[in-house]
Amino acid sequence: MTSTVEIKVNKIAKSRVGEYDVNNVPFGKCFSDHMFVAEYSDGKWQKAYIEPYADIPMSYAMSALHYGQAIFEGMKAYKNEKGEVSLFRPTANFQRMNKSAVRMAMPEVPEEIFMGGLLELIKLDKDWVPSSETGSLYIRPFLIATDEAIGVKASDTYKFVIITCPAGKYYSEPIRVLVETNYIRAVEGGVGNVKAAGNYGRSLYPTKLAQQKGYQQEIWTDSMTHSFVEESGTMNLMFVIDGTVVTPKLSDTILAGITRDSVLTLARDWGMNVEERKVSLKEIEEAQQVGKLNEAFGVGTAATIAHIVAIGHNGKDYELPAVEARKFSNKVDQTLRDIRKSRAEDKHKWMLKVI
Numbered sequence: 277m278t279s280t281v282e283i284k285v286n287k288i289a290k291s292r293v294g295e296y297d298v299n300n301v302p303f304g305k306c307f308s309d310h311m312f313v314a315e316y317s318d319g320k321w322q323k324a325y326i327e328p329y330a331d332i333p334m335s336y337a338m339s340a341l342h343y344g345q346a347i348f349e350g351m352k353a354y355k356n357e358k359g360e361v362s363l364f365r366p367t368a369n370f371q372r373m374n375k376s377a378v379r380m381a382m383p384e385v386p387e388e389i390f391m392g393g394l395l396e397l398i399k400l401d402k403d404w405v406p407s408s409e410t411g412s413l414y415i416r417p418f419l420i421a422t423d424e425a426i427g428v429k430a431s432d433t434y435k436f437v438i439i440t441c442p443a444g445k446y447y448s449e450p451i452r453v454l455v456e457t458n459y460i461r462a463v464e465g466g467v468g469n470v471k472a473a474g475n476y477g478r479s480l481y482p483t484k485l486a487q488q489k490g491y492q493q494e495i496w497t498d499s500m501t502h503s504f505v506e507e508s509g510t511m512n513l514m515f516v517i518d519g520t521v522v523t524p525k526l527s528d529t530i531l532a533g534i535t536r537d538s539v540l541t542l543a544r545d546w547g548m549n550v551e552e553r554k555v556s557l558k559e560i561e562e563a564q565q566v567g568k569l570n571e572a573f574g575v576g577t578a579a580t581i582a583h584i585v586a587i588g589h590n591g592k593d594y595e596l597p598a599v600e601a602r603k604f605s606n607k608v609d610q611t612l613r614d615i616r617k618s619r620a621e622d623k624h625k626w627m628l629k630v631i
């Protein structure tokens with residue numbers, strides 16, 4: 277899809293960046309100077325602009341609020357030691373956003389608008405990109421239905437917006453996860469494989485219950501039998517079982533994570549055995565009992581690599597080996613950081629330099 281919409285830029289009079297220590301802010305709470313907005317009506321993208329970050333003017337009847345036509349993406353920009361700013365695999369986020377749009381009966385965002393707006397915005401707000409080892413600028417593109425109308429139907433008008441915020445580590449510690457066998461995140465034929473806002477809303481109550489029991493996250497299982505593991509929070513799941521990297525195969529109910537793909541690519545580059553297939557709880561538990569469950573971790577943009585130290589299931593905690601002993605996840609974590617910070621060869625051309 278192409279577009280010839282010109283991006284109008286209205287810069288902030290005085291940057292707010294000096295009010296924060298961008299290398300030391302809580303995740304998702306402090307927003308950069310500018311935002312990008314594109315508006316869709318009458319069957320086409322009409323205007324696109326960058327403005328100082330501000331509240332959204334909207335009706336209480338705005339359809340996204342009532343019928344859930346709301347999708348989003350999550351991606352990051354990194355600053356290397358020379359002060360250059362680059363994005364990690366932004367085209368993959370662009371493509372996934374449009375896959376979500378199609379599934380939710382929303383208009384696709386043209387590449388010129390998504391990538392053009394993104395590059396322009398990051399250039400303008402480059403001073404907000406942290407330079408610390410684990411810091412990055414978290415980027416949140418999202419698309420929402422904006423019709424002022426009650427009545428269940430696809431909206432005729434939409435806004436595509438990008439906002440950004442400096443971010444440090446998502447989890448400060450390795451995590452304990454609880455296997456969920458009562459509530460479900462996604463069903464066959466549903467929207468689990470796209471980034472629909474409702475997927476996250478429905479996950480909050482069961483996650484709250486898990487947190488009350490002392491776990492940070494849940495492991496979602498398949499909706500029919502609750503015997504196969506799927507994902508955890510906003511992360512795909514990976515295991516190293518007896519030296520083989522094992523991860524649930526992508527399906528209707530699993531989001532195709534960009535970090536997941538990157539981690540599997542590195543594993544294959546390093547000549548490791550990689551298996552993408554159904555992974556049963558029974559297999560995980562048996563591997564743990566005979567000492568063959570070497571590593572378990574979540575992978576995603578926000579957390580990057582989140583080591584799992586215990587998996588709770590049926591009243592029992594399956595403990596994992598010490599984080600320091602985990603060869604693969606530690607190496608992959610370091611390698612991704614080195615690629616993002618331009619210290620390692622970017623063999624797969626994952627980084628897109630912005631400025």
Ligand SMILES: Cc1ncc(COP(=O)(O)O)c(C=O)c1O
Binds near residue numbers: 534
């Ligand atoms: C449900 C879910 N699974 C997996 C992921 C990981 O995807 P990515 O690596 O593209 O961030 C995310 C985050 O976007 C997510 O929300």
